[in-house]
Amino acid sequence: MIRDSDPAGTAILDEGGGHVLIDTYGRVATDLRVSLTDRCNLRCTYCMPEEGLQWLAKPDLLTDDEIVRLIGIAVTSLGVKEVRFTGGEPLLRPGLVGIVERVAALQPRPQTSLTTNGIGLGRTAAALKAAGLDRVNVSLDTLRPDVFKTLTRRDRHKDVVEGLRAAGAAGLTPVKVNTVLMPGLNEDEAPDLLAWAVEHDYELRFIEQMPLDAQHGWKREGMVTAGDILASLRTRFELTPEGAEERGSAPAERWIVDGGPHRVGVIASVTRPFCAACDRTRLTADGQIRTCLFATEETDLRGALRSGAPDEEIARLWRLAMWGKKAGAGLDDPSFVQPDRPMSAIGG
Numbered sequence: 001m002i003r004d005s006d007p008a009g010t011a012i013l014d015e016g017g018g019h020v021l022i023d024t025y026g027r028v029a030t031d032l033r034v035s036l037t038d039r040c041n042l043r044c045t046y047c048m049p050e051e052g053l054q055w056l057a058k059p060d061l062l063t064d065d066e067i068v069r070l071i072g073i074a075v076t077s078l079g080v081k082e083v084r085f086t087g088g089e090p091l092l093r094p095g096l097v098g099i100v101e102r103v104a105a106l107q108p109r110p111q112t113s114l115t116t117n118g119i120g121l122g123r124t125a126a127a128l129k130a131a132g133l134d135r136v137n138v139s140l141d142t143l144r145p146d147v148f149k150t151l152t153r154r155d156r157h158k159d160v161v162e163g164l165r166a167a168g169a170a171g172l173t174p175v176k177v178n179t180v181l182m183p184g185l186n187e188d189e190a191p192d193l194l195a196w197a198v199e200h201d202y203e204l205r206f207i208e209q210m211p212l213d214a215q216h217g218w219k220r221e222g223m224v225t226a227g228d229i230l231a232s233l234r235t236r237f238e239l240t241p242e243g244a245e246e247r248g249s250a251p252a253e254r255w256i257v258d259g260g261p262h263r264v265g266v267i268a269s270v271t272r273p274f275c276a277a278c279d280r281t282r283l284t285a286d287g288q289i290r291t292c293l294f295a296t297e298e299t300d301l302r303g304a305l306r307s308g309a310p311d312e313e314i315a316r317l318w319r320l321a322m323w324g325k326k327a328g329a330g331l332d333d334p335s336f337v338q339p340d341r342p343m344s345a346i347g348g
Contacts, residue, residue, distance in 0.1 A: 023325035035347025104132025121163030205265035226268035275328035
């Protein structure tokens with residue numbers, strides 16, 4: 001842990017002499033997750049109620065120019081190397097293609113990706129690739145259309161599958177598929193999902209359900225754990241763990257499937273937390289910096305932007321926010337409090 005440095009972290013420099021987003025535990029944030037909207041066209045049971053949520057008002061949202069400016073500060077002044085666009089559902093953002101194009105033109109050029117539910121990807125994948133998007137993560141929890149309808153409260157399974165095909169055809173690869181297993185609904189599908197992903201050359205990643213639902217109905221004893229998922233997969237596949245050097249700061253532990261070349265990942269935020277290697281910083285659709293998915297505090301950059309603050313001041317505020325990042329999410333702490341914002345309002 002770094003203890004006796006400048007309290008704002010402003011004395012910590014990277015190799016090139018520019019400031020970086022370092023915290024008191026020595027972690028450096030190089031991966032920026034940018035939420036473009038809190039709105040979504042699905043109503044997944046583990047995320048929000050059927051009637052949806054109170055969406056952010058348009059004046060509260062960052063404009064396209066504000067988003068690009070903040071990302072530009074992160075990339076050119078704060079050492080960010082990867083930018084992931086999230087939501088809500090980022091494909092609902094009208095200016096998405098233009099934002100991607102402008103971010104891909106930054107120097108140094110960041111790696112760009114998008115996390116989406118796949119609805120609408122069929123008609124936008126080619127344009128996103130042409131704009132400079134490198135790859136996509138698509139959420140799909142089931143191979144069964146009826147279960148999809150129960151989980152998401154929408155009959156759009158076919159659209160997601162078409163979106164996945166379009167992403168592969170456009171070259172947004174590797175195409176990663178994010179899956180949450182829910183007890184009594186799709187927990188039996190893990191082997192079938194992996195077989196399907198291998199067949200279509202997708203990289204499947206199972207994600208433990210996290211306490212980020214708007215209803216605050218999450219219960220640890222009701223979740224499908226990483227151990228449960230791996231035990232189910234091993235009934236059909238031989239899984240060989242990748243080494244720690246291959247994982248780096250990635251949230252997913254990965255296993256080689258049947259000797260390769262395909263891999264499957266498990267993001268076990270609850271039962272196998274990976275906070276010690278976290279390299280992420282998060283920007284919400286209304287311009288707040290979050291140091292962690294489970295943070296209860298935020299730092300307002302929108303206010304600084306709109307009050308005329310120069311880039312140097314915004315960078316200082318960002319560094320100060322990240323300097324105060326906690327050691328971990330605290331899910332195992334009896335005093336853990338679920339954040340007020342649900343996942344759709346934070347950005348994945």
